[in-house]
Amino acid sequence: xxxxxxxxxxxxxxxxxxxxxxxxxxxxVMVIVVSVVLAYISVAAMFMIWWERKIxxxxxxxxxxxxxxxxxxxxQSIADGIKLxxxxxxxxxxxDKVVFVLAPMxxxxxxxxxxxxxxxxxxxxxxxxxxGILYMVSISSLVVVGIIMAGWSSNNKxxxxxxxxxxxxxxxxxxxxxxxxxxxxxxxxxxxxxxxxEAQSGRWFGVLPGWFVFPQIVAFLIYFTCALAECNRLPFDxxxxxSELVAGFHVEYSxxxxxxxxxxxxxxxxxxxxxxxxxxxxxxxxxxxPLPGLPRExxxxxFGLVWFQVKCYFLIFVMMWLRWTLARLRVDQLxxxxxxxxxxxxxxxxxxxxxxxxxxxxxxxxxGGIAILLLAAxxxxxxxxxxxxxxxxxx
Amino acid sequence: MDRPIPIGTTVVMERTGETxxxxxxxxxxxxxxxxxxxxxxxxxxxxxIIDCIPYIGYLHRCHEKIGENRNYTQIIPYTDRLDYLAxxxxxFGYVLAVERLMGQKIPERAEYMRVILAELQRIASHLIWLGxxxxxxxxxxxxxxxxxxxxxxxxxxxxxxxxxxxxxxxRIGGMPMDFPETFLTDCQVFLTWFKPRLPEYDxxxxxxxxxxxxxxxVGISPPQVAVDYGLSGPMLRAxxxxxxxRRNDPYSIYDRFEFDIPVFDTCxxxxxxxxxxxxxxxxxKIVEQALAQLPPGEVMAKMPKTIKPPAGQIYSRxxxxxxxxxxxxxxxxxxxxxxxxxxxxxxxxxxxxxxxxKGCLVADCVAVLGSVxxxxxxxDR
Numbered sequence: 001x002x003x004x005x006x007x008x009x010x011x012x013x014x015x016x017x018x019x020x021x022x023x024x025x026x027x028x029v030m031v032i033v034v035s036v037v038l039a040y041i042s043v044a045a046m047f048m049i050w051w052e053r054k055i056x057x058x059x060x061x062x063x064x065x066x067x068x069x070x071x072x073x074x075x076q077s078i079a080d081g082i083k084l085x086x087x088x089x090x091x092x093x094x095x096d097k098v099v100f101v102l103a104p105m106x107x108x109x110x111x112x113x114x115x116x117x118x119x120x121x122x123x124x125x126x127x128x129x130x131x132g133i134l135y136m137v138s139i140s141s142l143v144v145v146g147i148i149m150a151g152w153s154s155n156n157k158x159x160x161x162x163x164x165x166x167x168x169x170x171x172x173x174x175x176x177x178x179x180x181x182x183x184x185x186x187x188x189x190x191x192x193x194x195x196x197x198e199a200q201s202g203r204w205f206g207v208l209p210g211w212f213v214f215p216q217i218v219a220f221l222i223y224f225t226c227a228l229a230e231c232n233r234l235p236f237d238x239x240x241x242x243s244e245l246v247a248g249f250h251v252e253y254s255x256x257x258x259x260x261x262x263x264x265x266x267x268x269x270x271x272x273x274x275x276x277x278x279x280x281x282x283x284x285x286x287x288x289x290p291l292p293g294l295p296r297e298x299x300x301x302x303f304g305l306v307w308f309q310v311k312c313y314f315l316i317f318v319m320m321w322l323r324w325t326l327a328r329l330r331v332d333q334l335x336x337x338x339x340x341x342x343x344x345x346x347x348x349x350x351x352x353x354x355x356x357x358x359x360x361x362x363x364x365x366x367x368g369g370i371a372i373l374l375l376a377a378x379x380x381x382x383x384x385x386x387x388x389x390x391x392x393x394x395x
Numbered sequence: 396m397d398r399p400i401p402i403g404t405t406v407v408m409e410r411t412g413e414t415x416x417x418x419x420x421x422x423x424x425x426x427x428x429x430x431x432x433x434x435x436x437x438x439x440x441x442x443x444i445i446d447c448i449p450y451i452g453y454l455h456r457c458h459e460k461i462g463e464n465r466n467y468t469q470i471i472p473y474t475d476r477l478d479y480l481a482x483x484x485x486x487f488g489y490v491l492a493v494e495r496l497m498g499q500k501i502p503e504r505a506e507y508m509r510v511i512l513a514e515l516q517r518i519a520s521h522l523i524w525l526g527x528x529x530x531x532x533x534x535x536x537x538x539x540x541x542x543x544x545x546x547x548x549x550x551x552x553x554x555x556x557x558x559x560x561x562x563x564x565x566r567i568g569g570m571p572m573d574f575p576e577t578f579l580t581d582c583q584v585f586l587t588w589f590k591p592r593l594p595e596y597d598x599x600x601x602x603x604x605x606x607x608x609x610x611x612x613v614g615i616s617p618p619q620v621a622v623d624y625g626l627s628g629p630m631l632r633a634x635x636x637x638x639x640x641r642r643n644d645p646y647s648i649y650d651r652f653e654f655d656i657p658v659f660d661t662c663x664x665x666x667x668x669x670x671x672x673x674x675x676x677x678x679x680k681i682v683e684q685a686l687a688q689l690p691p692g693e694v695m696a697k698m699p700k701t702i703k704p705p706a707g708q709i710y711s712r713x714x715x716x717x718x719x720x721x722x723x724x725x726x727x728x729x730x731x732x733x734x735x736x737x738x739x740x741x742x743x744x745x746x747x748x749x750x751x752x753k754g755c756l757v758a759d760c761v762a763v764l765g766s767v768x769x770x771x772x773x774x775d776r
Contacts, residue, residue: 060539157420161442161757234533235605325599327606328533330758331442 003123033126037115045266046077052320059324087255092154095252099153104253104260106146111267114140118274119193121284121304123297132193133185133279137178140230140271143264144170147249150261154252162248165331169229169236172335176342177226183219183353184212184279197283211282217369218349218376220280222342224315227272229334231265234323236334273315277308281315284308345376417445422760424453430527430764431771433745442756447749451742454775462735467493467567467702470735475561477720477739478773480523483516483552484715485773486565491646492711492722493567496704505569505694506648511582511685512555512564514678518589519548520716521671521678524768528668529600531765532609537599544592547585554578567702569695582686586679593676601672610664614751614763617662624747627740628718629674630767633667635660640714652684664759664766671768701730708734717741717768739773 008029015025050065054072057064069075091100117132119125129135144167151163185191188199202210213220229236250261277283284304291299329337352368423434432453438446458477462470474489475482487509494501526541549559554575556564564570600606616626621634631638639656641649657673659666706728712721718740725734744767751763 056535060536061543062539157418161420165442237533324536326534327529327600327603327609328758329605330609330756332756333608 004125005123005128037112037126041112041115041267041270042263044270045263046081048266048269048316049080049262050074050077051317052323055317055320056324059321081259084259085256089256090254092156092252094155096153096155099149100252101257103146103150103153104257104264106149107143108146108260108264108267110139110142110146111264111271113142114271115267117193118271119197119278119283120308121301124301124305125194128192128194131191133181133191133196133275136193136271136275137174137181140268141170141174143268150253151249154249156252159249159251162251166232166249168331169232169334169338172338173226173229173236173342176222176338176346177230179343179346179350180219180222180226181275181279183216183349186350186353186357187212187215193278193283197278197285200282200285209282209285211280211285213280213282215366215369216280216349216353218345218372219353220276222346222349223276223280224318225342226338227276228319228322229338230272231269231319233269233319235326235329237323237328269316269319270312273312273319274308276315277311281311283311286310341376345372348372348375420757430769433764433769433771433774435748435760435764437757437760439757442758444752444755444757444760447752447760449745449748451745451771451774454771456776458776459735459737463732466730467704467732470732471565471567472561472563475563476772477737477776478520478715478717478741478770479560480770481516481520481716482560482562483512483564484520484713485720486563487513487647488711488713488715488720489722490565490567491713492709492724493702493704495711496707496709496724496726497567497702499568499696499698501569501696502693503690504573504692505696507685507689508570508574508694509565509647510649510652511682511689512552512562514681514685515548515551515582517678517716518675518682519545521675522548524671524716524765525596525600528762528765528768531761532606534600534606537596540592540596540599544589547588551578551581551585554581566695568698569693571695573694579686579689582682586683590679593672596672601669607665609758609762610668610766611661612663612665613755613759614664614766615662616747616751620747620750621662624750625743626718626747627743628714628716629667629670630718630744630747632656632658633670634662640712640719644712646711646713649681651688652681654678654680664762667766667768703728703730710738712738715740717770717773718744737776739776741767741769741771742774742776745769745774 011029012022012025016022050073053076054064065073065076067073067076068079091097114136116126117129117136119128147166147170148163151159151161151166154160184196188196190196190199200210200212204210204214208214228234250258253261284307286303286307288300288303288307290296291302294302349369349372352372356368418439420437420439421434422437424432426435434450434453436448436450437444456476458473461473465473471486471489474485477485493499522541522545526538526545529535529537529541552562553559555578556562558564616624616630616634618634618636621631621636626634627638635658637656637658640646641654642656654677655673657670657677659669704724704726706726708723708725710721710723712719714720719738720740721738723734723736723738724732727733748764748767752760755763
């Protein structure tokens, strides 16, 4: 099978045969891969920004951008990007300059690093690490370090509050997020992103696609909820809640540094959607036909590429849809939701999955999933109403 | 901070030194959700609010002193700028005070016009409040929905008055001109469009569990506190006190219409939300009845060239969308008032904010402030 990894191996071998030291081909591959990934991120993020403005506009009975570029303002993001690039590079007098400058780079770098293990298509993955999913989750949680750096170095109270909220939120939501990913990992028996997709190639009961979203519906819902929190999207956007904290951690940033935060946010949305697509929605699996004049593998790869993008952008659309219809949660409700609701449910899901796998009857997974959902719904409905916490009452 | 504060003292928050436990945050006057140029000094313990002092006066423009130097008709445009989101109600309150002082009767048709415009204004004002309240809680979509409907009301007002925000349309002794021919049908079209929109707002706000969680049990002002501070309007009715000047101290022709006064008794942000939400329905009812009963005839009474109310004084109040708008006028028989004082509802309602905020989170601060529904033009005068 022709894969990206095998192509790289052949390139290395050819270079070695020419007697060129190993560092040269490695650097060449690195530069090409990074350029392609960065180009993809920039274009995709610009598209997503324009798309979000259009979606929000249509939800709100408006048109959104209509002027720049002619057709439905498609060039609006590009124009905005150029404007941000040309703006004055401003660092507040009271800021910790080194950290202030580094923070957007950390955020953007952490996001970009996660693109390494995204399985775009059959055989097309930069590096299929055997702990791929662990790598992705952990590298993208480095984002919060950058956010804290930004909040702290800005020397602004709103920024500090936003950064502290962000840290609390990330720490809380990463726990159920990782636990929810463990269910599919247990079924597939691997953490490699490529192998996780391959494990979903079959069919459940001969009808449903073999995606893990069906037996692991609970895990999927938990993952998606946590992913929203991970990206600081509404209803979990409290670190940058504009009505409370003005803009949260990036209140002092402007120009290109602000653009990097902005770009990273959208790139991060794509990352969490890519994880969801890979782990729950069957990755690049989807109906495909051999294209005339193309090798079978290439045609499969092309269809895989398209299917992966379609699934990712569907999830991104859902995230945008939620953002423009829901209100924001409060910080204490957010914490309570993570620790008191999501965490127990994800543990229950883990236990049920484990039991079923030991018993060896996969069909029971569906029963288990539905049972957990029902139980969670009943428990949630039966919860006593939250009371207002007054100063002095809390411990 | 102990109540009551002696008049004339400047309240300054004592800074006991910033520690890791206590933080002072200056919210406003350029904060996106202080609804204008309000400045709140917050004393925080983590995210909890220990104390809060609202600082006002950024929009102060000597409204009352200007009033003493203008004749009675010239004051009308100044009242527009009090509560610029409900100019009609401000005009209404002022001309009512002067007419009561003069003992002036006004034509039937003008009374009906006044009620129709004032109730449409109430809907428009509550729509703005609903939209910005949604914005405070992070729901941008409701804001655009509300503005769509408000725009229609503004179009109606434009067809009547030629203005979209500061109408100056009420006159002492009636109305300057009749409705345009198209107004009645346009108004009906608006009402038929508007009524099915209210359930849409419910779908996106009232029934949303995230929204309910944010507003229920937050910013509580017990009935006694509400009365002590002199709250009025929706703020008071959200404390379970059925007090509406349109019913309790009827002015104009409000005693001729059938409408309910929504009252909720949970005293929290949710109750204030529900009161205003229901009031929109009631205002629709009033407008419909007034349109059906609208009599023909003159719209302006015979008035003297120069308005010189007899020497005396009057306190006259009306129900604005924000509460009791009162005008206290002392006349010495000259064309200018000797003393002109405005009791503005948002100012009084805002005074209870620190009471409601203590123990809340920063995030609740915007919800509570939003539920007070302040207009800084009226707070600062």
